Amino acid sequence: MTIEKIKVFFPTALIDKSFAEGIKNVELRVDNHLIRIPLNDLSPRELCFIDLLRQNNQLKIQRNSPWEKYLFGDGLKPKSSIKLRFLYITVHQLDKEQKTKWQQMILTFFSNTTASFWAKDEQLVIVDEACTLSKEELSGMLDTVDSDFDSESRLLIGLVWKRKCDLRALFEEERQISTFSQKQQAVATVPDYALKFYLHSFNQDSLVLQTYRQMFEELDYAINLIRALYQVGGNVSQASKAMYAHRNTLEYRIDKLKNEFALNLRSMTDLTFCYLAIV
Incomplete structure (x- = not known):
């Protein structure tokens, strides 16, 4: 499915743009473009078709960095220091054209060898092997970057793990907590939300x-x-x-x-x- 065909089949769709607040829409990524289609314009059959397109696109996702390949089940565990932690930064209100510059500015607060990748469109994961920046320092980092880019970010600071741990499984569980916590405080740690997350999973x-x-x-x-x-x-x-x-x-x-x-x-x-x- 190409952008041109999307425009023909869904004339009210927006390409890499957002609808006014309150207009419900579905999203679909095609050829590195984000397509948004008003929900009210779609029939049940069209919704099923879009869902199939989404599934097909997910199968074609390319994992490039060694850490990304390993954590998503398609590679060997990269060499690293004896311990590390994952930082999950979810950013909103950031133009697509600014993502690379935003990411580069974030990484200036870390060493030159620090690995990072986009786990999804709005979430940058940093593999922090130094584990030295405090919660307060990371909060100041986000304030600085958000001020420069007029963006809105949320950070979950992962726990410190030893390299010999099952990092792939631990990463997946922490990502669930990051989704659970992303609408809460701007900078938080896993312990900040552990009780609520695990009890919520149990008592819902x-x-x-x-x-x-x-x-x-x-x-x-x-x-x-x-x-x-x-x-x-x-x-x-x-x-x-x-x-x-x-x-x-x-x-x-x-x-x-x-x-x-x-x-x-x-x-x-x-x-x-x-x-x-x-x-």
């Missing part, structure tokens, strides 16, 4: 937890109270400071929740259960 089908979350949501104080208490290990005084609320107010709400559900937030067992319901 739990009727017990879903029902309790709904009941907590009906109380205007419950969720914030549970979250604040859990983050300080159940310490009421610290939670009151974090919430800018009087300790007596929190004590009253704890008792109120206990009377309502027979759950005592002063007990770490009950508090942990309540936290599982709201994450």
